[in-house]
Amino acid sequence: MAEKExxxxxxxxPTIKEICESVLGKVTPSPREKEHILKLAEELRRKVQTVSExxxxxxxxxxxxxxxxxxxxxxxxxxxxxxxxxxxxLRESFGKIGLEIARKATKGFKQTxxxxxxxxxxATVDSVxxxxxxxxxxxxxxxxxxTDRTPFHTDxxxxxxxxxxxxEIRLLKKFMKGIGVYGAEIKVGGxxxxxxxxxxxxxxxxxxxLKSFSEWKGKGTIDYENHYRGREKEIGKLxxxxxxxxxxxxxxxxxxxxxxxxxxxxxxxxxxxxxxxPDSKFFYPQEKKAIDIKQLAETVKARGSSLIFLKFGxxxxxxxxxxxxxxxxxxxxxTMLKQHDFNIICDSVWSDEEDISVLIFELEQQILSxxxxxxxxxxxxxxxxxxxxxxxxxxxxxxxxxxxxxxxxVVETKRRQRDAVKLVYxxxxxxxxxxxxxxxxxxxxxxxDFEVFVNEECLSLYSSNPEFAKFLTQFLxxxxxxxx
Numbered sequence: 001m002a003e004k005e006x007x008x009x010x011x012x013x014p015t016i017k018e019i020c021e022s023v024l025g026k027v028t029p030s031p032r033e034k035e036h037i038l039k040l041a042e043e044l045r046r047k048v049q050t051v052s053e054x055x056x057x058x059x060x061x062x063x064x065x066x067x068x069x070x071x072x073x074x075x076x077x078x079x080x081x082x083x084x085x086x087x088x089x090l091r092e093s094f095g096k097i098g099l100e101i102a103r104k105a106t107k108g109f110k111q112t113x114x115x116x117x118x119x120x121x122x123a124t125v126d127s128v129x130x131x132x133x134x135x136x137x138x139x140x141x142x143x144x145x146x147t148d149r150t151p152f153h154t155d156x157x158x159x160x161x162x163x164x165x166x167x168e169i170r171l172l173k174k175f176m177k178g179i180g181v182y183g184a185e186i187k188v189g190g191x192x193x194x195x196x197x198x199x200x201x202x203x204x205x206x207x208x209x210l211k212s213f214s215e216w217k218g219k220g221t222i223d224y225e226n227h228y229r230g231r232e233k234e235i236g237k238l239x240x241x242x243x244x245x246x247x248x249x250x251x252x253x254x255x256x257x258x259x260x261x262x263x264x265x266x267x268x269x270x271x272x273x274x275x276x277x278p279d280s281k282f283f284y285p286q287e288k289k290a291i292d293i294k295q296l297a298e299t300v301k302a303r304g305s306s307l308i309f310l311k312f313g314x315x316x317x318x319x320x321x322x323x324x325x326x327x328x329x330x331x332x333x334x335t336m337l338k339q340h341d342f343n344i345i346c347d348s349v350w351s352d353e354e355d356i357s358v359l360i361f362e363l364e365q366q367i368l369s370x371x372x373x374x375x376x377x378x379x380x381x382x383x384x385x386x387x388x389x390x391x392x393x394x395x396x397x398x399x400x401x402x403x404x405x406x407x408x409x410v411v412e413t414k415r416r417q418r419d420a421v422k423l424v425y426x427x428x429x430x431x432x433x434x435x436x437x438x439x440x441x442x443x444x445x446x447x448x449d450f451e452v453f454v455n456e457e458c459l460s461l462y463s464s465n466p467e468f469a470k471f472l473t474q475f476l477x478x479x480x481x482x483x484x
Contacts, residue, residue: 016278020171023283027170029074041067041079044130048081048105060084060137064154066193071169079130082150084137095119098134115318117146152249157197171206172196178283179270179482181263187323189260198245214271227251270482285481290469293459299476300455305345306366308420309453310359312445319353325439330359332436336427341368342420350471368418371399376409385409421452
């Protein structure tokens with residue numbers, strides 16, 4: 001009797017439409033959730049208004065941002081309360097008064113001082129993050145602070161939105177959050193909520209935004225209100241960034257100015273990958289679990305490179321200033337290592353924003369050879385050649401040469417410092433305490449104390465700090481979570 005043929009049916013790959021419909025059902029707030037958040041926002045607005053009046057401060061208090069525009073993601077609301085203060089208020093008093101009112105209005109809840117162009121307060125009320133921000137009540141275009149534009153952004157966007165567009169914006173925001181490019185704060189350097197709204201308004205849907213960026217040609221400009229119609233060439237002279245979105249309410253501002261090149265590149269690459277193989281993991285990536293200590297040690301050893309960790313203690317500053325100084329220190333140290341011939345494979349920054357901050361540099365090798373080849377001028381440059389010979393002849397620093405190779409003078413010279421760790425200590429603990437011109441927070445920390453770990457020496461920090469462990473695991477893995 002002949003055997004029956006068995007046929008297996010491969011599972012159907014979900015389409016972009018099916019995935020978007022599924023995600024949209026998750027990111028759209030339910031009527032009950034929406035009612036709760038809007039009620040809480042109005043209660044907070046009234047509270048801030050009342051406290052302002054009690055302090056004899058004339059303020060127009062408004063709900064702004066994604067809650068005001070109905071573009072917030074379910075279970076991830078941020079309530080933005082803006083205090084529009086009189087333009088007669090001195091700048092020195094502006095931030096201080098705003099903070100005092102915000103603290104009193106959210107007394108009893110967790111409060112964190114933040115900083116953009118000026119200080120504002122972040123509070124956690126009923127598990128919801130609330131930002132209470134001062135701004136000046138100005139006429140359009142007469143900006144006194146960066147936050148003055150926000151009420152105008154809300155008033156501009158709201159009339160243009162439909163329920164469908166709000167859903168498309170939510171999809172774009174969730175996609176960007178999933179791939180790690182959402183947020184204009186310095187730590188992320190990504191796409192703001194307002195930028196997501198403008199992109200969706202311009203292209204008409206989440207899918208069309210991704211299609212446009214997946215076909216990126218190196219530079220893109222959107223002038224939604226046609227401020228520069230007939231004189232488009234002026235835009236390139238005014239703004240240097242590769243992505244230019246002219247602010248509809250301020251033609252002199254690029255809404256995408258905060259987007260770092262690497263975040264833009266990541267969005268482009270993820271857009272292409274999603275178009276090729278749609279998957280819900282772009283919206284809901286699986287969190288990479290930290291590997292155990294033994295596996296970490298084996299991974300570090302197997303790489304054969306040198307991982308150098310610079311650990312700083314408590315750096316007291318609001319997050320934007322903290323991350324700005326950490327990134328600047330990273331660039332300074334990266335340049336210094338390269339100038340001393342250390343090849344950097346990759347580097348990164350991590351901080352818990354409270355007690356620990358770490359700069360990581362992975363080098364091809366920690367110890368370099370005792371000497372290096374130094375190229376001199378081409379033989380036809382007589383004056384430069386004479387100067388080169390005077391400098392390198394009969395000096396202890398010259399190991400070999402000068403000699404002529406391939407039409408130019410060359411020498412081998414001793415390295416002044418061949419150990420990357422010793423170099424770091426030398427530059428950070430110089431005679432004057434700060435050989436490198438580091439930002440003040442880092443310089444102050446260096447004067448007090450800092451630690452340098454190499455390879456497996458980071459194990460104690462790894463085992464004691466789960467968030468750092470997850471970060472280092474991702475750093476060593478080296479690829480975005482959406483990439484398969």
